[in-house]
Amino acid sequence: MKIAFFSDSYRPYTSGVVISLETFKKELTALGHNIHLFVPSYPNYRDKEENIFRFKAFPAPTNPDFTIALPLSRRAKSVIRSFQPDIIHVHSPFMLGKLGASYARQLNVPLVFTFHTLYEEYVHYVPLAPKIAKNTTRYFCRNFCNKCDLIIVPTTEIGNYLKGLGVTIPVKKVPTGLNMEEFTQIKTNGSWLRKSYDLGAEEKVLLFVGRLGQEKNLPFLLHAYKEVQEEFPLTSLVLVGGGPEEKNLKYLAKQLGIASKLVFTGALPKEKVIECYYAADLFVFASVTETQGLVLPEAKAAGLPIIALSAYGVKEMVVDGEDGFLITPRLNREKETIAEFAAKIKLVLGQDELRNILCKQAKINAAQYSIRNCALSLEEGYKLAQEIKIKKMSGT
Template structure:
C-alpha cells in the first residue's frame, strides 16, 4: 500500500509521536509498504534528505519552543500528493498538517486513519494558553472533514466560554476531537485508558487499541561507565531515573518531592532527569530548594540512540505522569531490565504491579516508598526488571507494525473490495473488539 503519514511532529524532534511514526515507517516499509511523510520543516535552512519526506514551511510555535506551526500549504505540495496516488491517509496530530491530511482524504475519498497520541483533555489544563488554537481547530473541524450542519452547530458551541478556563479548554477538546474522530474510518488509541476516554465522548468510528512498538536501545559496559563518569555518580550510588519532557504535565513536582523522602533514608540515592522542556528552570529551582539539591541532576536533551546507557545505569525508572497515553520511555526502560515505578495504571502493557514494576498513588510519601522498596531490595528489583524485559520483547516495533499493516488492509478493503489483503488476524481483531467493549 501507499500510505501517507501527516503530522505536525516528526524528526529531528524525538518526542513520542515522532519516534512512534519513524519506527512504524521503517517497519512498514520492511513489510513492503511505501510510506510518505508530510511534516513541518524544523527551520528555514533545513534540507530534507529522506526521499519520501515532504516538509511544509513552518515558523516557531507560540507556546512551545520546539513546536513548529505550518502557516500555509504551497499548491505544489498538493500536486505532489496527487502524484503519489495514496491508498490511505493516516494523520498523527490534529494540527495544521494533520488536518490537511484529513481534508485530502475526505476530498479524494481515501480511507482515513488517525492515532490519538496525546491526551489533549488533560494536557490543556497545564497549558491554558493553547485555547485559541484548540477553539480554531474545533470550529474548522467540520469544514475540513466535510461535516454537515449538525456538526457545524456543535463546533460553534465551543466558542461559548465557560467560567473555568480549564473546563472551557476541555469542552473544546472533547467536542472538537469527537467531530474529527467521527469523520475517520479508524481511530487508533495506544492504551485502554484512551480507548475508554474516546468511548466516553461518544466516538462512533471504529476504535482499535494498538500500543506503539518499541525496540531495545543498545548499550555497552563502556557506555554505561562513561555515563556514570559524565554524571559524577559513584559505583556505590543508586540511580533513580526519569526520561521525558521537563514540563508540568509530567507531574515532576511529585517526583522531586518524593525523592526528598528517598534521600532522607540514606545518602546513596541520586535522581537524574533527562529531557528538554520549556519549564526546565522551574523544576531546577524546585530541586535547588531541597535539602538534597546536590543529588538531583538535570541533563537536558539526549539523543535517543544514547539513552540505552542511562537506562542500564538506573536502578529504578520513575514515571510520575498521569497525562501520557502510553509512555514509550517506560518500554525503553523495561528493555534495559530496569524496574518501573509509575502512577498511571492504565497506559502500559509492560508494568504489572508487583511483577514487572510497582504502581504508586499520587502522593510523595507513597511514590517515595515504592522507589525505596526497590532500592532496598536489589534482588526483587532485578527480578522485576527481567519480567519487564520479557514483556517489552513482545511489543517490538516489527510486531506492532505488522498489526498496524493488517488494520490498514482491512480498512482499505472497505473502499476497494478487490484489493488483495491477507485479512486481519485474530490478535488485531481481538484488540478491536476489546476497544469497542472498553468504549
C-alpha cells in the same frame, strides 16, 4: 501500500509522536510499503531521508522548539495527488491532520487517525480558561475521530476513553513498538553516565526520561525523591530530556535542598539514552497524561524495574508487582500519594533480591512490544480501514 503520514511534529523535534512516526516508517518500509511524510519545517534543519514534504511553519509562542505548520501549499496538493496514496494516516487532529483528512475526502481513500495524545491535558499551553479549553478540545477530538474510518490507539485504556467521549467508529489497539536489537545488542554497562556526571559506583540512580513539561508531573517526582534521599543518601535522580520546565525544576530542587543530587542531562541522542537506562537502578515516572509512555517499555527492555503512577496508558505498560509497582493517585491527597510512591522506591532500593526479580521479568515483558509485531498489527489496521471504506461507499 502507499501510505501518507500527516503530522504536526517531526524531527528535529523530539516527542513520543515523533518516535512513533520514525519507528513505524522504518518498519513499514521494511515490510515493502511506501511511506511519504507531510510535516512542518524547522529552522536550519535539512532532511537526510527521502519522501518528506515540509510545510512552512513558525515557532509556537509557548514552546519555541515546536513549530506550527501553515497548511497552505499548492505544491503539497500536487505531491499528494502524484503520490496517489492507498491510505492517509494522520497523527494529529489539528493543522496538518485536518489537511490530511481533507485530502482523504478529495482522493476518496481511507482515513486512519492515531490518537497519540490526551490533548485535554495539554491545555496549559493554550491561552484560554482551562475548563473552556478542555471542553472545547474534547468536542473537537470527538468530531474529528468520528469523521475517520479507523482510530488507532496505543492502549485499551485510551480506546475506552474515546468511547466515553462519544467516538463511535471502529478502534484498533496498536502500541508503538521497540527495536529490541537496540537493547539486546548494545555493549554497555552504563559507565558513560556515571563518568560524565561523576556518579560513583556505589551511587543508586533513579532515572526519568522524557520532556520536561508540566504534563509530566515532575514536581511530584522531586518531592518523592526528597523523601527517598533522606533514607538513601547515596541516591541520585537523573532527568534525561529538555523542555520548558527545566528552569522551574532547578529552582524547586534548590528549595527542597536536593539540587546537588539531581542531574539534568538535557536532550540526548538515542544511543546515550540507552546508556542511561543501563546505568540506572530504577525508572521513576509520575506522568498521569500518557496514552502509552514509550519510555516505559524502553526501560523494561534494559531490565529496569518501574515505579509509576497508575493512570491511562501507564496502567497497561507496567505489570504491578511483576516488573514494577503502580501507585494509584489519591484525589486531593497528594502528600499521601507522594509518600506511597517514595515508599515503593525505598522498598526496591532496599531489597536486592526483589529488584533482581523485577529486572528479570521486565526484560521478558518488554518482548511483547517488538516493532515487527506492532507494524504487522498496523498493517492489519490499514486493511481493515480499506474494508470499512468499501462498505461505506457501497452503503452497507
